[in-house]
Amino acid sequence: MKELFLADMMTIPKDDPVAFTFFTGYMAMFAASVFFFFERQSVSDKWKTSLLVSGLITMIAAVHYYYMRDYYAATGQNPTALRYIDWTLTVPLMCVEFYLLTKAAGAKVSLLWKLIAASVLMLVAGYIGEAFVPLNADGTAAAGATNHSVMWGVISTIGYIYILYTAWFGEVKALGDSSGNPQVIKGIKILAWFVLVGWAIYPIGYMCMPGGWLNTGLGWTSSNVDLFYNIADAINKIGFGLVIYSVAKSDSATAKA
Numbered sequence: 001m002k003e004l005f006l007a008d009m010m011t012i013p014k015d016d017p018v019a020f021t022f023f024t025g026y027m028a029m030f031a032a033s034v035f036f037f038f039e040r041q042s043v044s045d046k047w048k049t050s051l052l053v054s055g056l057i058t059m060i061a062a063v064h065y066y067y068m069r070d071y072y073a074a075t076g077q078n079p080t081a082l083r084y085i086d087w088t089l090t091v092p093l094m095c096v097e098f099y100l101l102t103k104a105a106g107a108k109v110s111l112l113w114k115l116i117a118a119s120v121l122m123l124v125a126g127y128i129g130e131a132f133v134p135l136n137a138d139g140t141a142a143a144g145a146t147n148h149s150v151m152w153g154v155i156s157t158i159g160y161i162y163i164l165y166t167a168w169f170g171e172v173k174a175l176g177d178s179s180g181n182p183q184v185i186k187g188i189k190i191l192a193w194f195v196l197v198g199w200a201i202y203p204i205g206y207m208c209m210p211g212g213w214l215n216t217g218l219g220w221t222s223s224n225v226d227l228f229y230n231i232a233d234a235i236n237k238i239g240f241g242l243v244i245y246s247v248a249k250s251d252s253a254t255a256k257a
């Protein structure tokens with residue numbers, strides 16, 4: 001049994017792009033964590049917590065990818081529960097990054113809680129939408145599947161739009177501007193683009209599940225759910241961290257000069 005499992009893991013990546021992204025995703029998250037943890041020492045004190053949080057985000061993801069990768073290799077199914085446990089920990093930590101970036105300009109903890117509340121709404125609704133979609137015994141969409149996924153998808157989008165709005169036009173944007181720090185202003189702008197473009201990949205994956213619009217409309221299957229999620233995670237978790245890293249590096253250099 002154990003040998004068979006290992007053999008499966010060795011053969012799947014070459015003909016299965018989803019498995020491939022689970023394996024590369026795992027290694028990329030792992031390497032990014034090592035990078036962020038080690039680079040902490042190269043930035044000034046006020047940026048060390050931000051880099052620690054970047055490393056925690058990719059490290060939490062790496063551990064979940066380790067398990068999701070094996071779950072997928074062994075069953076060929078979407079590791080939905082593990083996926084949402086990962087996001088429930090990492091998305092609030094991304095909100096912490098926004099808070100830490102704007103803290104020097106006077107961000108209050110209430111900003112952090114509002115962003116976290118919006119992410120919880122987004123993720124709980126998304127989980128109900130995916131995990132409890134009505135399915136037939138053979139895994140195809142049962143009656144009501146489309147209604148279920150659309151309803152919970154819309155509720156989830158409310159949380160997403162709140163975060164998007166806060167980053168582009170709301171408190172995060174205003175605090176960034178009032179910081180008077182060009183590096184912070186630029187960093188917030190790039191992160192806002194990540195939330196607009198990078199995070200928008202997730203609803204595309206969501207709509208590939210049985211009953212989802214891209215499933216019924218274009219015939220995209222549930223393995224595409226993980227393909228989109230894996231690509232989006234690599235872009236967003238590592239990319240977010242690198243933006244923070246570059247803000248921290250350039251601001252530390254300015255402070256020294």
Ligand SMILES: *C/C=C(C)/C=C/C=C(C)/C=C/C1=C(C)CCCC1(C)C
Pocket residue numbers: 087090091122123125126127129152153154156157160199200202203206233236237
């Ligand atoms: C590291 C993980 C991240 C940044 C995850 C982000 C997840 C989303 C932005 C998910 C959004 C969803 C919608 C906006 C509607 C459909 C359901 C979701 C949960 C896929």
